[in-house]
Amino acid sequence: MTGHTMRSTLAVLLASLGLAAASAQVPDLDPRDEVEAEAPELPQQEALPPEEPGIIDPDDLSTWLDGFMPYALAQGDIAGAVVTVVADGEILLSRGYGYADVETRTPIDPDTTLFRPGSISKLVTWTAVMQLVEDGLIDLDADINTYLDFEVTGVERPITMRHLLTHTPGWGEQVRALIMDDASQLPPLGEYARDNIPAAVYPAGEMPAYSNYGTALAGHVVAQVSGMSFDDYVDANIFAPLGMEYSSMRQPLPEDLQGLMSSGYMRASDREGRPFEIVTPAPAGSMSAPGNDMARFMIAHLNQGEGLLSPETAEQMHTTADRKLDGVNAMLLGFYEQNRNGHRIIGHGGDTTLFHSNMHLYLDHGVGLYISMNSSGQGGSPGRIRQSLFEGFTDRYFPAEPAEDRPTLDTAAEHGAMLVGNYVISRRAHRNFVAATALLGQPSVTMNADNEISLSILTDAAGTPRRFREVEPFIWQEVGGVERLSARIGEDGEVEMFSGAFFSPFMMFVPVEWWRNGAVLMPLAGFAGAALLLTVLLWPVRAIVRWRFGRRFELEGRQAMAYRLSNIGALATLAHLGGWLFLITYMMAELNRLDGRLDGMIILMQLLSVLPIAGLLIALWNAFVVWTGKASWFAKLWSLVLVASTLVMIWFLIAAGFFQFGLTY
Template structure:
């Protein structure tokens, strides 16, 4: 469920593979969570400019277009297989498999029989189920969700959470990573247990800030089960899969026996060839769907036909057009779908990722056309993210070109407004109360201006791999120089409150980083502090060896000698402390299936080990007192102060990164 947002962002935490975690951390993810900004695949950088199709959208033209795009893209991106489905006017125009669903047996992808994991596209099924209950009057979008739950979301000063907040990702929840993905069925908690034991804090007022949330979607699925009186899986079988004839689709985990033989294997890369275990998505309504390409076509057709067998036309229109537009004029969040408008056409859709599978679904509402792609590999350097966005853009440009393509002039205020926006930002989709906060300290997005008064952010790139450049075309609205995506800043009293950009504008914002949390300030200071501590710890035995070699007596005695030895010992221990934190975080984030209760013991040990840097500060102050009141050299006195400052910086970093937090929720 690492979302499509990860195609351009280096996500500090998953947190955006947001399953977003990757999303953002993915979503930096993405996590949703998690590969960052990949180098472009050759299939994208070498692609010729897309020309409009002379004969329009026909099966033969679409097949020729896809056959010229997909196989080369998969080969260059090191991806094992993919399925692509295109629907038009209530029919599946084309559904085609490419590559292999199983590299060992060389089984080809079959669009009718092979199941893929669409990740967070699963959410569209959950949202559709919610809207069915809205349509029947069993739930209200604006009622406190506690009305429908058998446990309570704690009160918040901003008021209750509603299903409207949940469906627009404005419930205000902090990102969660724990239990997000598993491979061991024995560890797998049911949905009720997961929700009740992993309730995240609310970090934003309800309805105010987009912050993509897998937990909130899982909560919606649980409400569907509570209100309907049947399990979530049974509800979907009876009310979505059944009416649409989606006989080869399921949210059930593990996958049922009758479908298991046709489930595509998932890979990191095709060249590696080592399949991953079936990924168990704990917040199942947020991302556990397994489905064939043709079944996904049936789902797209239903929504393009005013709800089809799922919703009445009024409810479908409400779902497709009710915009939560927090950052006009950028694409906004609808009720479950997000806008993907391109070339002046109204497009809604959703992306989705697990660790291995990466997918996109787009609906051209007024044209009755849908496009779906799912790939069974992350690909080399995360190529799947670039491929799916390039396919969407190429498809739209070929069949729905911009008939009135005119570049708006750059405003004269570009330099002034750009200077106001330049700075460091962190994602609203992130962790703010636990050790994963430390990821944001190294994943902050730097926005600056170039010599042409264009905004740039090194972590965000064009398809070619070059940094995206934005020029101001409306007051505080910038457009990509070589694209259609826009960036905007919300201003209050001349200060940036939040900033966002397409395509993530519906689900995530970027918040200005306060000075005390600025990686531009804190990270260089931390490097200097670590060098000082390392020199102190390493030169201690070196000097001892030199004295032993030349039979030179230790020049200190009493408390001065004790302080000297203590501060050097704690300097080494502090380096070990930070090293263990780094190792644990890298170990956990390299495979989300490790984010379970098994982390509790090492986490607790490191949380109690906070006494090391705190004790280091006390010992460094004692050492400084002994040095300054003794007969030390000027260099010794200066170095004693350096050590005090070094420990203060380490404590500053640990506090800002919540390494001192005692929570086991993350």
């Protein structure tokens, strides 16, 4: 993903933040990319169910995929992909599309070509955790400090392994050094876990907020409890039993696997492969694996954990739901629900900067679907392709039973109005400069004349927000679609949280505080910025006009000084804001830039926070001088505009987290 717009910056964060999750959308190390309006249109094919629903004809599947994938990759500017489908304990289809290396036109071998499944790696970590739960070595509900060689502090209530599995430890997002290029800079897992504890934002167990750190901490617990390194444990207890001989969580890859790794690209048309990505919270996203090894992992879970877990433990992992909202998908123990068409589906998504993947397990049919792509492409295309593949595959082979049209409730106008407004996502940075992404791209809920509501970041293929109507109290069904929204209302009648089935397992939307509300602050900041910019631009213009017509500068003494300083103060305030916006956009464009290489610039910008404060003091002094001297009514009015504009800019800088100090972000 790129940082060319504020909205795409949000998407990059959601993604980057996810090693595999959303919303916002957050590359991901995030399970799901936001669907961008400018993404390429993908081929639409008629969803013709087989004569016996649930039975997949391999020839039909092959024909369908061969029609869909090459065109989708070409339109999305993606170099290559692997698609793997398993059914009834066997690999039904596993095929590479495009190239593992564009320059050499190396084809993709689903048996040996390695892709990076990003946060799907978490399922390996969670499986390891559940093995130790099954062995009685980990209690899901014990204080996590029981298993650590350091102490997690600063939390309102104890954090448990269950909280980590369900992404409810209550921590804010942390992205520093999430992905890097230099393996020599990778800290040991225990050191990373000890030194990067995020700030607590919510009481544990209350708010889903996807956490890469939480999975890394769980991986460290695996190492502590088992007495083995995390990598050694996974090799011995997951990869070896399943025959996943080409898979590894190690970084860099072992020498015998390095030559099998697919190149990763920003865009296929660039033809330039990027370096192997180092995921710092390794248990959250460091895996490298070919399609057929991922098939073996899917088959094990579809066969009641065969080779990994007892049937009882696998059932516990696949069905124990942390359901915060009615009518939408819930987080399970590591997996999350992806139910569609009335079928029980669980899975996970994953993204690094370069690789983008999804896994779906159709539990009642013994079917698994996996896709991984080796390019970020253009216009959010990996998210579009993954979602289109999932929806098309599900609708084709597991269609919905005809459902009767449910009427819109009489409460639609009242309840819809309660949701209208701006929101922030629960999974976000709260107290540092990365919080600016949440301010600059706040999702909003609107309602039309038919009492249908829309969420700004849930759009159709044309980029138009989808419409939802209330069919149950505080549950909205997509008009002409299957997506759902659900809200939880507090005793005071205010919205506590809401989400859509697409996001609900790991991310909620919560009402934004009034002073961070972009609907108010962004227009004010726009006017304030325009006033300061106009002040700065008119300064040299006036000087040129005076010089051109031979007129002298009329102000003298402290009035002249106040005039000149007020222009300098306006320029300093704008320069500070502009510097921050440029820096954060540049950093979020590619996640490896968050590896600490720009810490010097961050410290400089934090020190330069004195500039807008100085600008405010100058504006106040200028207003005093103007109002106590002989000045025109326009000069007096404009002096107040400068004071107000500088105050608004400082308000914006505080809301964006630009006045926070430190290198924890």
